[in-house]
Amino acid sequence: MKKLINDPDQVVSDALAGIAAAHPRLSVDPKNRVITRAAQTRIGKVALVSGGGSGHEPLHGGFVGLGMLDAACPGEVFTSPVPGQMLTAAQSVDGGAGVVFVVKNYTGDVLNFGMAAELAQDEGIAVETVLVDDDVAVRDSTWTAGRRGTGATLFVEKIAGAAAERGASLAEVAAIGRRVNAASRSFAVALTSCTTPAAGRPGFDLPEDEIEVGVGIHGEPGRSREKIRPAKEIVADAMAAILDDQPLSEGEEVLVLVNGLGATPLLELYIVFGEVSSILGARGVRIARSLVGDYVTSLDMAGVSITLCRVNPELLALWDAPVDTPALRWGV
């Protein structure tokens, strides 16, 4: 295993130092491991806090900023942050209107954000939790009871973040986040495994001619191990899984995220996007907006996830609202 790191135990600390240096509009608390906006908390605005294991960058720290998250708590690589981090984050960004925790559905995250919500409420901070569970590949997995939370996290954080920026109440922001999650479906395929710095070797073995269909963002097993095939066929299967779970009718509009898992050339992601676009076009479904790139990654895994989110004009207007974060920026 070769990595651009100093010490497997210092990966997150060293990366946080880099994030602090690279992004003057973020404020990094290295001791508590909390990333917040450098701008002062706005009194009366609902605050959004998310977090999870590191190794999925730019998720979540790269989504902190105007129009999206107020704070992110990075855990160790592929390991949930702890309740104390989340509490510190909530205390740092609460503007008196309450805090929404955006939680990807993994057992550790759910447990720790749950404890943090209790701690925060004990401190007088109102908390609502939005659970993200968009991955249709498997019902339960090694890391999850229920569906895993993956690419839809970006849609939830962007759209709920825009609602908070516009002055929506705690209940309203949480409700919009839940609507976005309910309208989203994802499916991922891995061409290679990924290697955590601590383990130093791939998390699972994948032969040179096989792919993991329905893989999770920590390399959790999917639905099947299959031979590599043309992109057109791989995408058709992924889209069938998504559309079987949430049929889309002619005239509907979607956000599309074609997301690289970390080691996939952008050239290949565009080939995947072309196939997604053809499949949706043939059904008369309109791609309202799209993103192609690495947004919710799994370290150095080669592969792609596809996320669709059904939108109406209200959600689309929130998507289009100004955002100013390291990983998403427009309208400012």
Added chain:
Amino acid sequence: MKKLINDPDQVVSDALAGIAAAHPRLSVDPKNRVITRAAQTRIGKVALVSGGGSGHEPLHGGFVGLGMLDAACPGEVFTSPVPGQMLTAAQSVDGGAGVVFVVKNYTGDVLNFGMAAELAQDEGIAVETVLVDDDVAVRDSTWTAGRRGTGATLFVEKIAGAAAERGASLAEVAAIGRRVNAASRSFAVALTSCTTPAAGRPGFDLPEDEIEVGVGIHGEPGRSREKIRPAKEIVADAMAAILDDQPLSEGEEVLVLVNGLGATPLLELYIVFGEVSSILGARGVRIARSLVGDYVTSLDMAGVSITLCRVNPELLALWDAPVDTPALRWGV
């Protein structure tokens, strides 16, 4: 080799279809392989055209849009586009004020853009060429006479693009592009090779515990093959190579690009950025602006390049000017 492609011969065509579908503000001519802005050519504005082999995405197509390029010509993977493409691009975007060709210094690109410049001038289009040759690693290489053009291409395209948008003349835009190139230096390190779809196997062999120091963006050999070391030492060596070539004094300001070569986790790029920041800080050099991410890639190569560009307030204002492209977007 596993790739998300349909056919090695269709990679560029299929990716162009995806680019067209993903970016409504771009216009893709699949036959001539030219990417332009969808918005109409502005009469009187100097047009910027760039291009080169595919496999370096988002370079160059991802930099087409307001404030940056007017057109990009993608060649086959790691293969120069042909003069006819460049001529078509120049004809498509010339607004009567002339065209600047931004050319990375590789033998094929230089030759073909040179022929295209002659053809365009025969058609009455005034052309200036800005050659980018920022890579300090080697003097000549397998693909290049003189230094290779790498990360500085982004700085040239952004800053010269902003000057063109503000109404600078052909000579002025070219002069600014050349100043940016002259003020820029790059150095890259590879942890793995990369695999072109046509070859189907890595372009070079790199043992499990070695790195290629000074690698080029097609996997061209660098200065030395060395054992993997902590990021701190790798970055120190890369920065020494850059600063030996272009010393920077206390109080000077730079743009910094910490660029992933395709398969490097963002977590690691932030660790590298932290080290770059420490080294510059110790010299009293201020990081005026920075980018951390995959901008000038080498397919699925793991590794990083570092580019510094010395700036003054004039260049910085052009850097900060609005840009609206798939890969860079702010102020709009």
